[in-house]
Amino acid sequence: MAEESNNKFRDLLSGFEKACRARGLRLTHQRLEIFKRLAERPSHPTAEDIYRKVRRNLRTISLDTVYRTLSTFEDHGLIRRIQAVDNVARFDTNLHPHHHLICIKCKKIEDFYWPDFDELAYPESATEWGKIDSGHVELWGYCRKCRRKLKKVK
Amino acid sequence: MAEESNNKFRDLLSGFEKACRARGLRLTHQRLEIFKRLAERPSHPTAEDIYRKVRRNLRTISLDTVYRTLSTFEDHGLIRRIQAVDNVARFDTNLHPHHHLICIKCKKIEDFYWPDFDELAYPESATEWGKIDSGHVELWGYCRKCRRKLKKVK
DNA sequence: GTAAATGCAAATGATTTGCGGCTGG
């Protein structure tokens, strides 16, 4: 249980429990386990990824519970859904405002921060459209690893 | 055929034909029809949307041909795929650099332009990641129509 | 005790694929 030694992890967990109580969400084993696996690493797992991880500790959990739980978490603003590539939803536990780098080749998604963008005022065409809630950037390109591979082929 | 009277449309079409020839893509009725229906309006149709439209002129076309054709067009950079909401791919025929406004409620996607963003230099964290090809912004919020509805409920 | 959450199995919906026949170049 390397996780227990991690203060940040414990904070996330107690924050999660508080948020659930505040919203009347029941603290089930399944939800706790899913949240833990989400919080332990800032990756962008699919529902299947989470399912595989969670199953190690909760042998009987079902995939549809994972789907339902992820949707619930999303509805309550505890996680963010990324629907950018390959028709598979990925989930982002990084709730700080941030942006995504997506590799055209390997489809991996990485987070990055961009203060200059965050400070930019939205253009009129956007504010006229309606009430903007949030904005984020997707940068598409070739990650270092895939670039290296492409060069070899040439 | 209102389309024939439209010069912009004719230019798009002849550009398309030229691009196909240059790439060795056969100019089939299906491809032409699909391209025409895509080019006639700058919306963000799904494969189904296109299929319904194209069927009016090409009664025997099949949905899988539409899927295949859209993928082919995408591979050749003739259209852009938008995978942002609801697990349905939408296709964008606007090839000029632009960005998207997405309504949280009705999920409609609208284009907008943002020169200030386009001029912004990518941050170091991004350029270090790899070679960036393109960048675009998604702004999420409530469009005017949905906002009006929400206010009524309150 | 009771509403909410889960597990199971089956349904759904978008997208893809194998294959035999058609057709543009």
Add this chain to the structure above:
DNA sequence: CCAGCCGCAAATCATTTGCATTTAC
């Protein structure tokens, strides 16, 4: 002519849903 394309039907893959049972509070 013949590789590339198409239509058809069936498969696949992610995600959702109905329902009976279990569980957190």
